[in-house]
Amino acid sequence: MQASVIVFPGSNCDRDVAVCLEAATGKKPTMVWHGNSDLPDSDVIVLPGGFSYGDYLRCGSMAANSPIMKEVVLKAQKGTAVLGICNGFQVLTECGLLPGVLMQNAALNFVCRNTRLIVDNNTTPFTGLYQQGEEVVIPVAHNEGNYFADDNTLDELSGEGRIVLSYAPEDNPNGACKNIAGICDASGRVLGMMPHPERCAETALGGEDGKRMFTGLVEALS
Amino acid sequence: MTKDTTSPETPTENAHINDTEITPEIVAEHGLKPDEYEKVVAHMGRTPNMTELGVFSVMWSEHCSYKSSRKWLKKLPVSGPQVIQGPGENAGVIDIGDGDAAVFKMESHNHPSFIEPYQGAATGVGGIMRDVFTMGARPVANMNALRFGDPSHPKTRHLVAGVVHGIGGYGNCIGVPTVGGEVNFDSCYNGNILVNAMCVGLARTDKIFYAAATGIGAPVVYVGSKTGRDGIHGATMASAEFDDASEEKRPTVQVGDPFTEKLLLEACQELMASDAIIAIQDMGAAGLTSSSVEMADKGGVGIVLDLDKVPCRETHMTGYEMLLSESQERMLMVLKPGREPEAEAIFLRWGLDFAVVGSLTDTGRMVVHHEGRMIADMPLEPLADGAPEYDRPYTPTPLAPQIDPSQVDDTNITDALKTLMGCSEIASRRWIYEQYDSMVMGDTLAGPGGDAALVRVHGTQKALAVSTDVTPRYCLAQPIEGGKQAVAEAYRNISATGATPLAITNCLNFGNPERPEIMGQFVECLEGMGAACEALDFPVVSGNVSLYNETNGQGINPTPAIGGVGLIEDFEKAVGNAFIQADKYIFVLGKTEGHLGSSLYQRFILQDDAIYAPPSVDLELERKHGEFVRDLINAGIVDVVHDVSDGGLLVALAEMCLPHNVGCHIEDDNTAGFWFGEDQGRYVMVGADADKILAQANASGLTLSYLGKTGGTELTIAERVHISVKELHDIHENWLPDYMKTV
Numbered sequence: 001m002q003a004s005v006i007v008f009p010g011s012n013c014d015r016d017v018a019v020c021l022e023a024a025t026g027k028k029p030t031m032v033w034h035g036n037s038d039l040p041d042s043d044v045i046v047l048p049g050g051f052s053y054g055d056y057l058r059c060g061s062m063a064a065n066s067p068i069m070k071e072v073v074l075k076a077q078k079g080t081a082v083l084g085i086c087n088g089f090q091v092l093t094e095c096g097l098l099p100g101v102l103m104q105n106a107a108l109n110f111v112c113r114n115t116r117l118i119v120d121n122n123t124t125p126f127t128g129l130y131q132q133g134e135e136v137v138i139p140v141a142h143n144e145g146n147y148f149a150d151d152n153t154l155d156e157l158s159g160e161g162r163i164v165l166s167y168a169p170e171d172n173p174n175g176a177c178k179n180i181a182g183i184c185d186a187s188g189r190v191l192g193m194m195p196h197p198e199r200c201a202e203t204a205l206g207g208e209d210g211k212r213m214f215t216g217l218v219e220a221l222s
Numbered sequence: 223m224t225k226d227t228t229s230p231e232t233p234t235e236n237a238h239i240n241d242t243e244i245t246p247e248i249v250a251e252h253g254l255k256p257d258e259y260e261k262v263v264a265h266m267g268r269t270p271n272m273t274e275l276g277v278f279s280v281m282w283s284e285h286c287s288y289k290s291s292r293k294w295l296k297k298l299p300v301s302g303p304q305v306i307q308g309p310g311e312n313a314g315v316i317d318i319g320d321g322d323a324a325v326f327k328m329e330s331h332n333h334p335s336f337i338e339p340y341q342g343a344a345t346g347v348g349g350i351m352r353d354v355f356t357m358g359a360r361p362v363a364n365m366n367a368l369r370f371g372d373p374s375h376p377k378t379r380h381l382v383a384g385v386v387h388g389i390g391g392y393g394n395c396i397g398v399p400t401v402g403g404e405v406n407f408d409s410c411y412n413g414n415i416l417v418n419a420m421c422v423g424l425a426r427t428d429k430i431f432y433a434a435a436t437g438i439g440a441p442v443v444y445v446g447s448k449t450g451r452d453g454i455h456g457a458t459m460a461s462a463e464f465d466d467a468s469e470e471k472r473p474t475v476q477v478g479d480p481f482t483e484k485l486l487l488e489a490c491q492e493l494m495a496s497d498a499i500i501a502i503q504d505m506g507a508a509g510l511t512s513s514s515v516e517m518a519d520k521g522g523v524g525i526v527l528d529l530d531k532v533p534c535r536e537t538h539m540t541g542y543e544m545l546l547s548e549s550q551e552r553m554l555m556v557l558k559p560g561r562e563p564e565a566e567a568i569f570l571r572w573g574l575d576f577a578v579v580g581s582l583t584d585t586g587r588m589v590v591h592h593e594g595r596m597i598a599d600m601p602l603e604p605l606a607d608g609a610p611e612y613d614r615p616y617t618p619t620p621l622a623p624q625i626d627p628s629q630v631d632d633t634n635i636t637d638a639l640k641t642l643m644g645c646s647e648i649a650s651r652r653w654i655y656e657q658y659d660s661m662v663m664g665d666t667l668a669g670p671g672g673d674a675a676l677v678r679v680h681g682t683q684k685a686l687a688v689s690t691d692v693t694p695r696y697c698l699a700q701p702i703e704g705g706k707q708a709v710a711e712a713y714r715n716i717s718a719t720g721a722t723p724l725a726i727t728n729c730l731n732f733g734n735p736e737r738p739e740i741m742g743q744f745v746e747c748l749e750g751m752g753a754a755c756e757a758l759d760f761p762v763v764s765g766n767v768s769l770y771n772e773t774n775g776q777g778i779n780p781t782p783a784i785g786g787v788g789l790i791e792d793f794e795k796a797v798g799n800a801f802i803q804a805d806k807y808i809f810v811l812g813k814t815e816g817h818l819g820s821s822l823y824q825r826f827i828l829q830d831d832a833i834y835a836p837p838s839v840d841l842e843l844e845r846k847h848g849e850f851v852r853d854l855i856n857a858g859i860v861d862v863v864h865d866v867s868d869g870g871l872l873v874a875l876a877e878m879c880l881p882h883n884v885g886c887h888i889e890d891d892n893t894a895g896f897w898f899g900e901d902q903g904r905y906v907m908v909g910a911d912a913d914k915i916l917a918q919a920n921a922s923g924l925t926l927s928y929l930g931k932t933g934g935t936e937l938t939i940a941e942r943v944h945i946s947v948k949e950l951h952d953i954h955e956n957w958l959p960d961y962m963k964t965v
Binding site (some may be wrong): 009010012013015016019049050051053054055056109110111112113139141143196198199204207 | 389390391394395396397479480482484485532573593657658659660661662663664665666667678792793860
């Protein structure tokens with residue numbers, strides 16, 4: 001499996017996710033600068049966490065208009081898997097690959113801590129190694145993770161099984177609608193999630209629950 | 223300094239700022255004493271103009287020149303086989319083996335944070351990270367040591383919220399984890415909060431960058447953000463007391479942009495991978511002035527600057543303003559001649575300004591041109607090293623009496639423990655640290671809440687242990703012991719993880735040094751610190767002094783914050799400070815005599831605000847205990863260790879119960895002094911093989927006492943005390959969020 005990681009000015013989890021991808025695939029992912037307009041062939045494209053463009057204007061909005069994002073959208077439409085983590089999720093909603101918005105956390109504070117998540121859909125290429133309904137612990141770190149969409153969209157998401165990850169009801173860190181932590185597009189091949197699986201992919205960092213996302217991708221896409 | 227002189231009037235077409243006549247009032251507004259001004263005139267050989275006076279005033283400010291503290295700083299131990307670079311550069315550098323180096327420093331941003339807490343704290347974090355990455359290191363961990371006023375003071379809540387948001391806003395965005403720190407609340411900080419930020423970075427020992435500029439004719443290059451009018455005279459502000467009008471100084475607080483700093487970091491790292499840089503210096507306090515003076519002076523050369531080339535964010539800035547601006551996220555570099563194009567390409571790709579603003583000369587002078595006019599021509603040596611050095615008169619702090627043990631009431635250990643677990647000094651800091659990204663970079667092995675934070679050296683088995691410590695109430699009561707204790711506690715916190723303490727940075731926060739009793743606190747704290755550094759092989763490699771933390775004549779408690787760094791060769795051997803499993807044996811290392819003077823028991827239970835002698839520190843024993851603890855951890859004989867500090871032994875035990883909800887049963891009852899005394903040099907140690915642990919202690923001739931066993935969901939002592947861990951947990955967790963919610 002060949003992975004690409006898009007690097008925006010202000011991305012800061014690009015190296016972290018590259019470490020996990022390399023551990024899972026055995027080869028270095030291609031780091032792609034946001035200003036490039038061509039994207040090398042890859043099986044999965046990762047939009048990493050961070051503060052692209054300093055989160056100025058609105059989180060993810062300027063990155064969504066970077067030259068490389070035209071290519072990302074095209075590849076996604078052709079079926080390449082795309083994973084947006086944290087700021088990457090915000091970019092995916094801003095560029096229209098995923099519906100809804102990520103508002104400021106209900107408590108109005110940045111929050112960095114472990115959260116308990118339920119895997120609501122294990123049929124995506126990202127979640128194949130988790131059990132349906134399994135509870136996992138993956139940390140969040142964000143100021144704008146409060147997922148919101150209109151009722152029709154929310155109904156559509158839950159009706160179509162597109163809520164892939166949700167916070168355990170008593171452990172919602174940001175006030176997100178339906179405790180949404182991660183959603184996918186209609187094809188199931190574009191996933192946006194606020195939690196950071198790359199931060200818990202080895203026991204030394206406090207857990208391995210995030211590791212299966214990367215090893216699962218290798219199984220699904222190789 | 224009054225408001226209208228923080229930024230002199232922009233000149234009209236006819237009047238240049240340098241045409242202003244220098245009067246004694248203008249000299250005073252620049253924070254220079256009459257005799258200091260006489261020295262300026264003597265060095266110049268003539269009357270300085272306004273621009274030159276401005277430059278002298280910031281370079282000779284307490285903040286930049288250390289004029290009251292230098293004499294005493296020279297006495298601190300600064301060397302050792304592990305030290306690559308001691309004090310005097312942007313940050314200290316130590317050798318951590320295999321060609322790796324740890325680069326670190328701590329710095330204050332007290333005055334601006336009180337005036338504008340968000341930006342003050344944010345730019346404090348930004349500034350200290352620049353100090354570290356200027357040296358060629360990638361920042362890998364931030365820490366902060368914060369002191370706020372009494373919780374009941376009307377400003378405290380607003381300051382806590384603003385400072386925490388500011389630290390998070392900057393550190394989270396740039397993507398460097400904030401892994402720990404400490405927070406105190408005390409009425410002595412009501413008018414002067416302390417915001418001390420520490421940054422630790424990693425570099426290769428053969429790729430350390432220094433500030434000394436060499437090569438006559440080499441280009442002087444400005445990179446980063448544009449220059450604005452923010453922060454003019456910040457260094458002078460930081461060298462003065464506050465009064466009721468201090469909030470009018472808000473325009474002297476800088477405004478930070480962490481996004482630009484992230485770009486600057488990446489661009490600098492990219493350029494540093496080449497060999498184009500001769501010298502590099504960040505523009506921190508006193509901005510363009512101090513960076514150019516320091517680089518040129520350290521290299522023994524001269525410098526000529528053309529301010530017309532400086533990228534400006536505002537129009538019609540005077541040369542005076544450009545030289546004194548403290549706009550953030552800027553660097554000054556000297557490049558090898560001819561390497562400008564490749565450097566420029568890197569900075570432009572990252573969307574940053576790049577401008578050749580001058581060159582090195584052989585004159586030993588700083589010459590500044592602006593708008594076709596030479597606006598300053600000054601000898602460098604007196605600017606950098608010629609500031610007056612003061613041997614200020616000082617009076618030693620009188621010895622405090624011992625606390626009278628008869629006023630201690632033993633009847634209610636349970637209530638006392640509950641009170642302490644929920645008091646402002648011990649209550650959980652979760653509300654603060656969850657607002658910081660403590661995990662980004664994927665190497666945080668132990669984040670906030672432990673004794674020391676552990677950060678892996680990326681891609682290796684090694685980890686750095688980092689801790690910030692000082693107990694200001696001890697320093698107030700007996701500065702020598704307080705100074706020793708601050709260093710010893712950092713040593714202890716690092717040892718408690720299994721890491722070997724290597725070196726410290728410090729941030730010395732005191733009141734007005736022109737008062738002999740404050741100067742006495744400074745001198746004696748440094749004496750204690752120096753003795754501890756010497757005894758523990760724990761030299762000082764960098765630091766910062768913040769004086770004049772005083773409002774309307776009321777000084778803060780002496781607060782010499784210590785930032786310690788240690789190394790563990792194999793992070794898998796490191797231990798945590800919380801009970802994990804039941805049926806393990808609990809011991810306390812060190813004698814418990816029940817010293818309650820200057821303890822939290824005195825403050826919160828006895829509610830006696832008299833000053834009593836703090837516990838003393840036996841440095842020889844401290845070292846032996848540290849070695850013993852590290853040996854047992856590395857041999858795998860103990861698997862949980864926690865140092866005993868604020869609140870004493872019972873608070874330490876309660877803290878160990880909380881994270882995993884594992885209780886303990888302590889066999890023998892004892893006095894309040896035993897449970898809450900703050901005797902130094904102690905550690906709680908937990909292991910499975912009691913005989914082996916005792917035998918090791920006997921063999922080493924150390925005092926180790928058996929306390930009891932882990933297990934259950936209560937903390938119990940003999941038949942007298944039964945408290946559920948859940949209840950302790952709630953008391954401990956709820957204080958700060960409840961406090962921050964109260965309107």
